Amino acid sequence: MITVLIVDDQPLQRFGFRMLLESVPDTLVAGEAATGSEAVRQAADLRPDVVLMDVRMPGMDGIEATRRIVANGGRSRVLVLTTFDLDEYAHAALRVGASGFLLKDARPEELLAGIRAVAAGDAIIAPALTRRLLDAYVHHLPGRTRDPQVSPELRSLTDREREILVAVGRGWTNAEIAERLTLSESTVKTHVGRVLAKIGARDRIQAVILAYDLELTRPNTSSALDR
Template identity: 60%
Template sequence: MTAPTPPTAPIPPIRVLLVDDQPLVRAGLRVLMADSPDLAVVGEAGTGTDAVRLAGDLRPDVVVMDVRMPGMDGIEATRLVTAGPGAPRVLVLTTFDDDEYVYGALRSGASGFLVKDMALDDILAAIRVVAAGDALIAPAVTRRLIEEFAARPEPAARPEPGPAPAAARCRPLTGVTPREREVLVLVGRGLSNGEIAVRLHISAATAKAHVARLLAKLDARDRVQLVVLAYEAGLVP
C-alpha cells in the first residue's frame, strides 16, 4: 500500500496595497479582488506619504500606485517604497493621454504601469505578473509610453524627485557581450523571451539566460529597467 499523499499547503494570497486619491478607484479594485482568492487588499492610501508609511508597516507584495496625488506624488513615493531590501513591487497607475510622469516613475523603481481605463480583469492579471517577479513590457502600451517619455527632456519646472536607482542611471554597458547587446536591443523593443529566441535563432532557455545575465551585469531590478537602460544607452531609436 502506498502512503497517502500529504495535503498541499495553501498558497498565501498576493498582498496588495492600493494607493489612489480617488476612493472610487480603490473601491472598484477592492471589490473585484474580493472575488479573487489569490489576491488580498491589505491596506489603502490616498496620498504618497501614507503609501510610504503603509508599505513599511504592512510589507505588501505589490503596491498599485497612482501618480497624481496631493502632496507627495507617485514618483517620489515609488522611489521611497522601492529603496530598501525586500521592497514590494510597484505598479504605477496613469492616464495615458496626459500623464507625463510615467518615465520618471519607471526610473524611480516601478516594475511597470497600469492604465486607468484598462479592464479590471487585466489589472488583476498585471498584479499577478508583477508579483511573480516579472515586469510589464506590453508592446502595445508600455513600449509606446517609454518611447514617448524617453525622447522628452525633463521639464525645467519640475524638480528632480531625488537620485534615481543605480539600475536606472545612464551608464556605459560595461561587460556586456555583443550577443547580450543584441538581446538588450530586443528587450528594449518590448520583445518577450520567446520572440527574442525566434529573432536570434536561439532557444527560449538561452534567451532567458541572456536576459538573466543582463539583469545581473547591469544591476537591473527587472525587465522594465532593462528597457529604460536600452533607451538611455541609445540602443533603441
C-alpha cells in the same frame, strides 16, 4: 496569496479596488493609503507584494512615493495606475522603479492579471508597448548622461549578453530574439535573466530604459544589432 496595498486619494476608488481584490481567492488587501507619504510608511510596515499606486495625489505624489518605496529595497513592487494612455507620469514612474502601469479604465480581469504578473516579478507592459511608450516620450527625456563606452553595466556583459540587451531595448519578445539571433527560447530566457542581474534591472522595462539612456537603441531607427 498576493498581498496588495491600495494607494489612491479617492475613497470610492479605493473601495472599488478593494471590492475587486476581495472577490478573488488569491489576493488580499493588506492596507489602504490616501497619500504618497502614507503609502511609503505602510509599504515599509506591511511589506505588501504589490503596491497599487495612484499618481496624482496631494502632497507627495505617486512618482516620489514609488521612488522611495523602491529605494528602500523592500520586497514590494509598484504597479502604477494612470488616467491617460502614454501619460508622461507613467514614464516617470517607470524610471524611478515601478514594475509597470495600467490605465484606470482597465477591465477588472486586466488589473488582476497585472497584479499577478507584477507579484511574480514580471513587467506588465508588453515589450512592444514599452517601446512605443519610450518612442513617444524620448524627446522629453534629459540628454544622455552615460557614455556606453565606459558604462559599468555594459562592461559586465559578454558580447552575446550585450546583443540581448539591445534586442530587449528594441522591444523584442523572447520568441523574436530567439528567431533573429538563432537561439532557443530557453537560452534567450537564461540570457535575459543574466543581463537583468548584471545591470541591476528589476525587469525588462528597466533594461529598455538603460538601452535608451546609453543610446544602444533609438526611437524609429535601427539598433546596434543592425549596424
